[in-house]
Structure formats: C-alpha cells, structure tokens
Amino acid sequence: MLPSLLLWWWLISGLIIAWAVLSGPIKRGRREAAGERERRAGIAEAERHRQLASLDVMTGTEFENHVANLCLRDGLEIVQSGGGAGDLGADVIANLPDGRRVVIQCKRYRASGSVSGPEMQQFLGTVRAEHGADVALFVTTARRFTQQATDLAGRHRVYLIQRDRLAFWNNGTPLPSLLSSWEHDRTRGGY
Known part of the structure; x- marks a missing residue:
C-alpha cells in the first residue's frame, strides 16, 4: 500500500511540476499570438483608412x-x-x-x-x-x-x-x- 501511495504522490507531483513548467510558455505563446492578431488587425484598419484618403480628393x-x-x-x-x-x-x-x-x-x-x-x-x-x-x-x-x-x-x-x-x-x-x-x-x- 505504501509503495502504491508513494507512486501516486510522485506521479501527481510530476504532473504538477510539468504543468508549472509548461504553462508559462503556453500562456506566453497565447499572449503573443493574441498580440500579433491585434497588431495585424490594427495594420489592416490603418490600411483601410489610408486608402480612403484617395476617395476624399475625388469630385x-x-x-x-x-x-x-x-x-x-x-x-x-x-x-x-x-x-x-x-x-x-x-x-x-x-x-x-x-x-x-x-x-x-x-x-x-x-x-x-x-x-x-x-x-x-x-x-x-x-x-x-x-x-x-x-x-x-x-x-x-x-x-x-x-x-x-x-x-x-x-x-x-x-x-x-x-x-x-x-x-x-x-x-x-x-x-x-x-x-x-x-x-x-x-x-x-x-x-
């Protein structure tokens, strides 16, 4: 019984450590991806409005x-x-x-x-x-x-x-x- 409990403790501890180690880069990657999507959306919006300048000078x-x-x-x-x-x-x-x-x-x-x-x-x-x-x-x-x-x-x-x-x-x-x-x-x- 004791070795089985010890095995479970090591397994759970290992999973917690793995989660702690891996969650940082995963969260950082998600934040970076969200930031990149926001940056691209901003560029696209700026381009749309820049192109409207040509309409502003039309008769x-x-x-x-x-x-x-x-x-x-x-x-x-x-x-x-x-x-x-x-x-x-x-x-x-x-x-x-x-x-x-x-x-x-x-x-x-x-x-x-x-x-x-x-x-x-x-x-x-x-x-x-x-x-x-x-x-x-x-x-x-x-x-x-x-x-x-x-x-x-x-x-x-x-x-x-x-x-x-x-x-x-x-x-x-x-x-x-x-x-x-x-x-x-x-x-x-x-x-």
Missing part, C-alpha cells in the same frame, strides 16, 4: 463612378450611373444577381462631416416611389449620420454605409456581405 461625380465600379466588382449589373442635377436622389441604380434593384445615394463629404435628417428625407421621398428600390443604400465618406438620419433610415430600411463600412467595401468586402452585417446590426438595435 462628387468621381465618387459616384467609384461606387458604381465597386458594384460592378461585386457582380451587380449597373442600370444607371452618375447622378447630377435631376437624378431624384439616385446616383447609382444597379441590380443584384438575385434581381433586386439597388438604388444608391452617394455623398462625398469631409470625414468630420455628417449626413443630416433632411438629406435622408429627400432620399426617402424618391428611392422607392420614383426608382422602385428593393434595396435603398446611402453611402458617404463622412464618419457618421446624424441621429435623425439614422432613425429615419432604420424605420424605412435604408442601408447606411458611412466611412468605416465604406473602408471595408472599398478594400474588397462584397456589398452583399456588408448588407448582411447591416441586417445583423439592425436586429441588435444598432447601425
């Missing part, structure tokens, strides 16, 4: 054409591109591969700017009634939409792509993925 028409090109890249068929005077709030009209009509309003603003409630109201006045949108999309280079604009968009199912989401779209995230993430955020109560 409004160039920005509308860029948005149309993003749609083309993502497999949408362009029906109309380039708004201008008399566009009735539709800078880009395109069809998703599943046939739904997407109507896009583009606003190239300073990053510090915002899209206002009256601008959203104007878009809402024509997006479905005049243009027959299945999907209404408001894209801006500004960092935010005002609370009034956000509330209106939520009530009328307008997808909002502000500067941060635009960074993802501009860097390869397909529009359907952005729309899915927006739906997810909307059901959680955010935009």
Whole structure:
C-alpha cells in the first residue's frame, strides 16, 4: 500500500511540476499570438483608412463612378450611373444577381462631416416611389449620420454605409456581405 501511495504522490507531483513548467510558455505563446492578431488587425484598419484618403480628393461625380465600379466588382449589373442635377436622389441604380434593384445615394463629404435628417428625407421621398428600390443604400465618406438620419433610415430600411463600412467595401468586402452585417446590426438595435 505504501509503495502504491508513494507512486501516486510522485506521479501527481510530476504532473504538477510539468504543468508549472509548461504553462508559462503556453500562456506566453497565447499572449503573443493574441498580440500579433491585434497588431495585424490594427495594420489592416490603418490600411483601410489610408486608402480612403484617395476617395476624399475625388469630385462628387468621381465618387459616384467609384461606387458604381465597386458594384460592378461585386457582380451587380449597373442600370444607371452618375447622378447630377435631376437624378431624384439616385446616383447609382444597379441590380443584384438575385434581381433586386439597388438604388444608391452617394455623398462625398469631409470625414468630420455628417449626413443630416433632411438629406435622408429627400432620399426617402424618391428611392422607392420614383426608382422602385428593393434595396435603398446611402453611402458617404463622412464618419457618421446624424441621429435623425439614422432613425429615419432604420424605420424605412435604408442601408447606411458611412466611412468605416465604406473602408471595408472599398478594400474588397462584397456589398452583399456588408448588407448582411447591416441586417445583423439592425436586429441588435444598432447601425
């Protein structure tokens, strides 16, 4: 009985010592891996925002054409591109591969700017009634939409792509993925 207890004591002691010796490098490795993931995410975010600088120097028409090109890249068929005077709030009209009509309003603003409630109201006045949108999309280079604009968009199912989401779209995230993430955020109560 005594040798058996002694054997168990040595085995348990050995396991505790092995755990103590090995847990340090394992924990350090996990911390280093987490730090590396965070560093890479930071680099990717910085790159996304750096590339937005090229959008900031575009004219409004160039920005509308860029948005149309993003749609083309993502497999949408362009029906109309380039708004201008008399566009009735539709800078880009395109069809998703599943046939739904997407109507896009583009606003190239300073990053510090915002899209206002009256601008959203104007878009809402024509997006479905005049243009027959299945999907209404408001894209801006500004960092935010005002609370009034956000509330209106939520009530009328307008997808909002502000500067941060635009960074993802501009860097390869397909529009359907952005729309899915927006739906997810909307059901959680955010935009």
